[in-house]
Each structure stands twice: as structure tokens, then as C-alpha cells.
Amino acid sequence: MNTPAYTLDARAADATAPTPHLPGDLAIWIFILAELLAFGVFLVAYAFARSGDVAGFDARQLGLDRDAGAINTVLLLTSSFFVVRATQAVAAGACARASGWLVGAIGCGLGFVVIKVFEYAEKFGAGVTLSSSTFDMFYLSLTFFHFMHVLLGLVILAALWLGTRQRRYGPDNMNGIESGAAYWHMVDLVWLILFPLVYVMR
Amino acid sequence: MKYKSQAVAMPYFIAAIGLFVGQILFGLVLGLQYVVGDFLFPSIPFNIARMVHTNLLIVWLLFGFMGSAYYLVPEEAETELYSPKLALGLFWIFLAAGALTILGYLFVDYNTLASATGNDILATMGREFLEQPLLTKIGIVVVALAFLFNISMTMLKGRKTVINIVLLLGLWGLAVFFLFSFYNPTNLVMDKFYWWWVVHLWVEGVWELIMAALLAFVLIKVTGVDREVIEKWLYVIITLALVTGIIGTGHHYFWIGTPAYWQWWGSIFSALEPIPFFAMTVFAFNMVNRRRREHPNRAAVLWALGTGVMAFLGAGVWGFLHTLAPVNYYTHGSQITAAHGHMAFYGAYVMVVITIMSYAMPILRGRQANSNKAQVIEMWSFWIMTISMVFITLFLTGAGILQVWLQRVSEDPMPFMMVQDQIALFYWMRLWSGVGFAVGLVLYVVSFFIKGKEPEAVAA
Amino acid sequence: MMPPDPRPIHATPARALGVWTFLIAATLVTWLVGERGAHGPAVVALMFGLAYIKGSLIILEFMALRRAPLMWRMLTLGWLTSVCAAIAIAYWKGMNS
Known part of the structure; x- marks a missing residue:
């Protein structure tokens, strides 16, 4: 898996001129695109479901903890920044x-x-379930789906950490860390839309 | 053939083709019964013929998967099969059990069959596709476990390639999810809920892993493209297949009494299910375009490419047609489902098994590839079967659209059987397409008996 | 194995810090909007305008797609654009019904 992605395309590998370069593995980027597509469809589905019942959505949204959401945004952004520094x-x-x-x-x-x-x-204690309202269904599904990605991202970061401890990466071998970093930034990117959409927009 | 023990694949492949012929014969009977209701009544009523048609499909695909595994796993692991004797023994057990079950369906009243085979002790019969008597189900589990033991041991003592790991993951998943066929809650909603854990998680979950592994194996062999490249694609494809397929189970949970969130979960994730199939098509064509050699077995290459395209059309596009909850509200359980089912099973699983048989059979018979003449016949059979299947699908789709319209959408809905009369013309055309398919299948069988000189390998 | 591109792909630490500062500031604005319970098209436009800029910064700077082949920037930025546009349309639809 440590082969740079551009060898997937024989023509690109043949070129001698400096070519624009995709940081990380082509496979991880295809995966990221598929993930973005899934989140995109889900987020847009939320937006349109809301447009059919604005009052109902806005009422349930009031119950969310916006402070926790904002702190989480700061944490993810800072985490992404640290990953950039690690890559550098x-x-x-x-x-x-x-x-x-x-x-x-x-x-x-x-x-x-x-x-x-x-x-x-707190939410489960308050009786929020997938079936308690359409808003709750979206809130739980979207945040939980994202939550699972945070967990997977953390596993990947842990693997990267292990890799750096073992000096597995270097200026000539960036593929692994760039791939993992790109995945973590994707988790951040999705949250940047999810937070204003689900927690704040009214 | 690199390893002697790979030869045990041969009887599995032969049995698969034999049962495939049986499946198509019953398909023709069914096609005729759609328009001539009392054809063969009462000796083979419609429900029995349908059961035989679908069960034969599953059993012959399982024979195909097992044969493929016996051929593929030793070659990938670079070692002889752990126990060829066990493989051969299991073959006869599985064949006998399968034959007895089908004969039981045909000659014993289903109720009598149920009480004679222990259905009173543990009720598992009567559910679509899982109609097998308890004894057969237990037999399937035993055969599957012994089979998995055999190939897992083979892999453990040899090289562990990504293809082998993915294939084994798929086959183990197949066995594990089959266990849900023993769980039969009395609540009808729960019953259906877990029923799909077998049916859906097979064909839209673990079977996709098997399919991707088989396709990747044949593509490595016929194109000579680097294993690393092919493995990378394999990772992407199986991840996409699992992510979309597992939560995509929700598209079966619309309007059957399950919680409403399934409408969103099912719609969103199953709308993405075409992506792994699309990736598989791109993968197959990409690899063939970048081939390092001209493999003499052109028929196998054709089947491999055909699998990519037809799986995408049948499973991807025709699945997407009715996968969104608001659409499914109207199309649930109509002929649209039948259209999708036919092309998806043919495009994904029938064709991938034929692909690997097409590649492996000549080698098992001691040559790189069949004679040019035999290959031409085989390629004719490819086109005739595939085009016939396209027509079957199109006619069933037409029937489905008209059915949905007359029965569910119109201001003045008609009852089911009256609608069936209205769409009879589509059923007739479907029947003739089915005859075309049978002709293609006969040609396919004939291609095995054409002799001639083996073509020379050409270096690219 | 790296292609001979003289420019650093991952920018400089100072630049990354600047991007991070902007991202945090923008997040505070969004949080304030929520705190005050502000609503209406102007507020939502501001908030998603900021979200769009934040997303673009993540894609171009953090994911380091700034110097990647055009196709990859189009795919990712295209995703961001279409999701934000669809949200805008849905919001507008909700206002008018």
C-alpha cells in the first residue's frame, strides 16, 4: 500500500515534468469521495425534510446543546491543524x-x-430516539454516522502515530501519512457543514 | 493447472452447469405458467416450480462458488489443497442432498415433506428462497463448515493474498448469515426483518466480496496487470460494497411494519449501492485496457467484462430504479422487482461463476484455452444469453410499470388478477426471450464438446 | 518516489496557523449566531458563506489539494458547492411554504 497513487496511472508515471500531485493514495481518495457523497446526500435530505416542516424542526432543534457542538468544532479544527503540522x-x-x-x-x-x-x-435520557421525531431521526443518524467516522479516523491517526514512532514515513515516503491525514480532514470537512445545518440554522 | 488438487473444482463446475440447465428448464415452465395458468397442473403447480427455479439457482451458484474456491485458493496460496478427499466427499454429499431436496419438492406434498423432516421440532420452512427442509439446512451448514475448514487450512499453510482473504471473508460471511435461516420469529415483521439478513446480506453484502475476489483473480490471470494495482481496487470495491450494502438492507424495510427511519437510511445508503458495481466495471475495463499480454482465452475475458457491465446494469441501475422509499411505495413486490432480480442475479453471480469456469475449465482439462472454434461458440452463447436476459428484463420492466399503474397508481385501481390479464402480452414476450436464453445455454454446453487445436498465446 | 515539484505541497507552518486562526474565528461567529438564536435568510447566508470558505480552506490547505490535479479540486469543491447550494434551495423552499 506504500506505492504512490500516481503509479496507478502509467501515463502519469512516465511523465518527467513536475506533475500536479494528489497527496495520498488514489484508493483513499476514491473512498473519501464515496464518503462525501453519502454524507452529502444525507445532509441534503435533512435540508429538504426540514423545508417540509420548518416549525417542527426548529422546535426540536432548540433542545440541542450548541455550546458542545461549537467546542467540538474547535476540537476537530485544532486536531486537523495538528495533523497538518505532523504532515509538514x-x-x-x-x-x-x-x-x-x-x-x-x-x-x-x-x-x-x-x-x-x-x-x-443527555439526549437518550430525554427520550430522544430514532422514532421520536423526524428531526431527532436526522440528528441522531447524521451525528452518529459522523461519530463512527471520528472513531475510524482516530484508529487511523493511531496507526499513523505508530508509523511515525517507527520512523516509517519520511520526505520520500509520504503516501501513508498523506492518505491518513486526508481521511481525518474529510471527517472535519463534513462536520463543518453538519454543525451549522443541524445545530444552528433556523 | 499449477496444483494437482485444484482438479476437485471440476466436478463442482460440472454439477453447477447441470443444475443451471435444470433451473432454466423450470424457468421456461414458469414463464409458460404465467400465461397458461394450468400448464402441468396439478403435477407441478406454479409455487413448486418457482421454488425449484430459485432453489436451483442458489444451489448451483453455491456449487460454482465452492468449485471456484477449490480452484482459486490453492493457486493463490501456492500450496496443495488441505484435503482433496474431503472436498470430493463433500461434493457427493452436497449433490445428493440437493437432488433429494429438489425431488422432495417435486414428488412429495410440501406439508408432508415438512412434517417428515422435523419442521415440527424447529420450524424453518415456508419462507421464500429458504424453503429447504430442516435436514437440508443442517446439511448445508455442515457442508459449508467442512468446506470452509478445508480452504481456510489451505490458506493458512500458504501465501495469504488479498484475493484469498477477501474470498474467505465472503465465504465465511455466507455461512454465518445463513444461520439466520434457522431463526423464524412468529411476528411477521420480525420474520421478514431477519429473513433479509440472509437474503440481502448474501446478495448485496458478502456475495459481492466473493464476486470481487473471483473477478480480480481472473483479471490478474488474463491481463497480467500487477497484483498490487488489482488489490488496491479490491480494497476500494469491497469497502464501498460493505458500507452501502449493509445499511442498504434498509431498502427492504419500507412499508412492512418496521420503524420509519428505515425509509431514510434505506433510501440514502441503497441509492449509493450502484457505486461499488460501477467501480467494478471501471476496474474490469481499466485492467483489460492495460493488459500486458493477450491471453489465448478470449472467451474468459469477454465474460469478465460482461460481468462488470451486466452487474452494474442489473444490480446497480435496475436496483436504483425502485430503491427510493417514495418510489418503492408503489413498486414494492411488483414485476419491477422480478426484472431487477433476473438481471442482477445473471449479471453479477451467474456471469462471474461462468467467468471463472470459462477461465479454469480449459486449464483443468489440460490446455491454456479452448480451440478457436469452441471459443467462438462460447462467445455466441455469451451474446445470446446476455441479450436474451436484457430482453427478459425490459419486458418484465414494461409489465411492472403497467402493473403498478393499473393496480396502484390509477384513480380506479384494478384487482391483481385482472391486471395480470392486461400484462399478458409482456409475459409472452418474456417467455420467448427465455427460450432465447435457453438456446444460448445449450450453445454454452455444446462449446464444451467442440474439439480443435489450442490457440497459441500471443505476447503483447 | 516523489515527483520533482520544488514547491512544498503542505505549505508552511505559519500559513497553516493563519488558516487555523481564521477557521476558529469563523466558528465563533457561527456559535454566536446560535447563542443569540439569530435566524432568517441573511444570517443563514452569512453562516453558510463562512462554512463554504471554511470547507474550501480545509480542502485546499489542509487536504493540500491546492496543487493537486484540477479534477480532484473540481470533485471536492464541487461537492462543497452543490451541498451548500442544495441547502440554500431547501432553506428558501422552507421559507416560502
Whole structure:
């Protein structure tokens, strides 16, 4: 899996001129596109379901904890920033520094998970279920689907951290860390739309 | 053939083709019964013929999968099969059990069959596609476990390639999900809920892994493209298939008494189910375009490409047609479903099994590829069967649209049987397309008996 | 194995820090909107305008697609554009019904 993606395309590999380069593996990008498509359809479905029952959605939305949502946004953005710094460190040949940044990124990600778990506990206590209202169905489905991606992303970050500890990446071997980083940024990107749409827009 | 023990695949393939012929014969009987209701009544009533048609399909595909695994796993693992004797023994057990079950369907009253085979102890019969008597179901589990033991041991003692791992994952999943056929809640909604765990999670879940692995294997062999490249595609395809397919189960949970959120979950995720099939098509064509050699077995290449295209059309496009909850509200259980079912099963699973048989059979018979003449006949059979299936699907789709319109959409809906009269013309045309399919199948069988000189391999 | 591109693909730490600062500031605006319970098309337009810019920054800077082949920027930015556009249409539809 450490072969750079562009070897998938023989013509690109043949070119000698500096070619625009996709950071990370082609396979992970195809996967990211599929994920974005799934989230996109789900988010748009929410928007249109809301347009049929604005009052009902707005009433249920009031019950959400916007502070927790905003803190989670900050955590994800900061985590992504740390991952960027880790990638830059690897590109500069400083694997040890990269693993430090990754620890920070994982810490922020875990913070997101903890806050979300408290949020869910409170919601479940309040009787919110997939069937309690259409808004609740979307709120739970969208955030939980995203939550699962945060967990998967954390596993990937942990693998990257292990990789940096073992000095597996370097300026000549960026494919692994770039692929994992791209996936984590995707998790962030989706949340940037999800938060204003589900928590704030009225 | 690289390893002697791969030869056990041969009887499995032969049995698969034999049962395939039987399936199509019953398909023709059914097609005629749609328009001539009392044809063969009372000796083979419609419900029995339908049961035989669908059960034969499943059993011959299982024979095909097992044969493929016995051929593929040793070659990938670079070692002899763990126990060829066990494989051969299981073949005869499975064949005997399958034959007895079909004969039971045909010659014993279903109620008598049920009470004679222990259905009173544990009721599992009477559910569509899972009609097999308890004894047969237990037999399937035993055969499947012994089979999995055999190929898993083979893989463990040899090379662990991605193709082998994906194939085994699919086959283990097949066995595990079959266990839900023993769970038969009395609540009708719960019954259907878990019934789909077998039916859906087979054909839109773990079977897709088997299909992707088989296709990848044949593509490596006939194109000579780097394993690394093919494996990367395999990862992408199976992840997409599992993510969309597992939650996509929800598209069966519309309007049957399950919670309403399934309408959203099912619609959204199953709308994405065409993506892995599309990726498979792109994959197949991409690999063939970048081939490093001209494999002498052109028929196998044709089947491989055909699998990509027809699986995408049948499973992807025809599935999408009626997968959104508001559409399904009208089309649920109509002839549109039948249209989708026919092309999806043919395009995905029938064709992938034929692909690997087409590739492996000549090698099992001691040559790289069949003679040019035999290959031409085989390719004719490809086109005749595939085009006939396209027509079957189109006519059933026409029948389905008209049926939905007359029976469910119109201001003045007609009862089911009156609608059936109205769409009889479509059924007739479907029957003739079915005859065309049978002709193609006969040609396919004939192609095995054409002799001639083996074509030379050409280096690209 | 890297193609000989002299420019750093992952920008500089200072640039990343600048992007992060902007992202956090924009998030605070969104949070304030929620805090005040502000609503209506102007507020929503501002909020999703910011979300669009934030998303673009994630894609171009953090995912480092700024120098990637055009197709990949079109696919990802196209996703962001169409999702935001669809949300806008749905919001407008909800206002008028």
C-alpha cells in the first residue's frame, strides 16, 4: 500500500515534468469521495425534510446543546491543524516531532468523542430516539454516522502515530501519512457543514 | 493447472452447469405458467416450480462458488489443497442432498415433506428462497463448515493474498448469515426483518466480496496487470460494497411494519449501492485496457467484462430504479422487482461463476484455452444469453410499470388478477426471450464438446 | 518516489496557523449566531458563506489539494458547492411554504 497513487496511472508515471500531485493514495481518495457523497446526500435530505416542516424542526432543534457542538468544532479544527503540522514535520524529515503533533491531534479527537458521549447520554435520557421525531431521526443518524467516522479516523491517526514512532514515513515516503491525514480532514470537512445545518440554522 | 488438487473444482463446475440447465428448464415452465395458468397442473403447480427455479439457482451458484474456491485458493496460496478427499466427499454429499431436496419438492406434498423432516421440532420452512427442509439446512451448514475448514487450512499453510482473504471473508460471511435461516420469529415483521439478513446480506453484502475476489483473480490471470494495482481496487470495491450494502438492507424495510427511519437510511445508503458495481466495471475495463499480454482465452475475458457491465446494469441501475422509499411505495413486490432480480442475479453471480469456469475449465482439462472454434461458440452463447436476459428484463420492466399503474397508481385501481390479464402480452414476450436464453445455454454446453487445436498465446 | 515539484505541497507552518486562526474565528461567529438564536435568510447566508470558505480552506490547505490535479479540486469543491447550494434551495423552499 506504500506505492504512490500516481503509479496507478502509467501515463502519469512516465511523465518527467513536475506533475500536479494528489497527496495520498488514489484508493483513499476514491473512498473519501464515496464518503462525501453519502454524507452529502444525507445532509441534503435533512435540508429538504426540514423545508417540509420548518416549525417542527426548529422546535426540536432548540433542545440541542450548541455550546458542545461549537467546542467540538474547535476540537476537530485544532486536531486537523495538528495533523497538518505532523504532515509538514514528516515532509521535513522530523518523524519524532510528527508523532508529538499526532498525539495532540488524537487528544483533540478523543475530546470530541467524550463530549459527544455526554451529549448522547443527555439526549437518550430525554427520550430522544430514532422514532421520536423526524428531526431527532436526522440528528441522531447524521451525528452518529459522523461519530463512527471520528472513531475510524482516530484508529487511523493511531496507526499513523505508530508509523511515525517507527520512523516509517519520511520526505520520500509520504503516501501513508498523506492518505491518513486526508481521511481525518474529510471527517472535519463534513462536520463543518453538519454543525451549522443541524445545530444552528433556523 | 499449477496444483494437482485444484482438479476437485471440476466436478463442482460440472454439477453447477447441470443444475443451471435444470433451473432454466423450470424457468421456461414458469414463464409458460404465467400465461397458461394450468400448464402441468396439478403435477407441478406454479409455487413448486418457482421454488425449484430459485432453489436451483442458489444451489448451483453455491456449487460454482465452492468449485471456484477449490480452484482459486490453492493457486493463490501456492500450496496443495488441505484435503482433496474431503472436498470430493463433500461434493457427493452436497449433490445428493440437493437432488433429494429438489425431488422432495417435486414428488412429495410440501406439508408432508415438512412434517417428515422435523419442521415440527424447529420450524424453518415456508419462507421464500429458504424453503429447504430442516435436514437440508443442517446439511448445508455442515457442508459449508467442512468446506470452509478445508480452504481456510489451505490458506493458512500458504501465501495469504488479498484475493484469498477477501474470498474467505465472503465465504465465511455466507455461512454465518445463513444461520439466520434457522431463526423464524412468529411476528411477521420480525420474520421478514431477519429473513433479509440472509437474503440481502448474501446478495448485496458478502456475495459481492466473493464476486470481487473471483473477478480480480481472473483479471490478474488474463491481463497480467500487477497484483498490487488489482488489490488496491479490491480494497476500494469491497469497502464501498460493505458500507452501502449493509445499511442498504434498509431498502427492504419500507412499508412492512418496521420503524420509519428505515425509509431514510434505506433510501440514502441503497441509492449509493450502484457505486461499488460501477467501480467494478471501471476496474474490469481499466485492467483489460492495460493488459500486458493477450491471453489465448478470449472467451474468459469477454465474460469478465460482461460481468462488470451486466452487474452494474442489473444490480446497480435496475436496483436504483425502485430503491427510493417514495418510489418503492408503489413498486414494492411488483414485476419491477422480478426484472431487477433476473438481471442482477445473471449479471453479477451467474456471469462471474461462468467467468471463472470459462477461465479454469480449459486449464483443468489440460490446455491454456479452448480451440478457436469452441471459443467462438462460447462467445455466441455469451451474446445470446446476455441479450436474451436484457430482453427478459425490459419486458418484465414494461409489465411492472403497467402493473403498478393499473393496480396502484390509477384513480380506479384494478384487482391483481385482472391486471395480470392486461400484462399478458409482456409475459409472452418474456417467455420467448427465455427460450432465447435457453438456446444460448445449450450453445454454452455444446462449446464444451467442440474439439480443435489450442490457440497459441500471443505476447503483447 | 516523489515527483520533482520544488514547491512544498503542505505549505508552511505559519500559513497553516493563519488558516487555523481564521477557521476558529469563523466558528465563533457561527456559535454566536446560535447563542443569540439569530435566524432568517441573511444570517443563514452569512453562516453558510463562512462554512463554504471554511470547507474550501480545509480542502485546499489542509487536504493540500491546492496543487493537486484540477479534477480532484473540481470533485471536492464541487461537492462543497452543490451541498451548500442544495441547502440554500431547501432553506428558501422552507421559507416560502
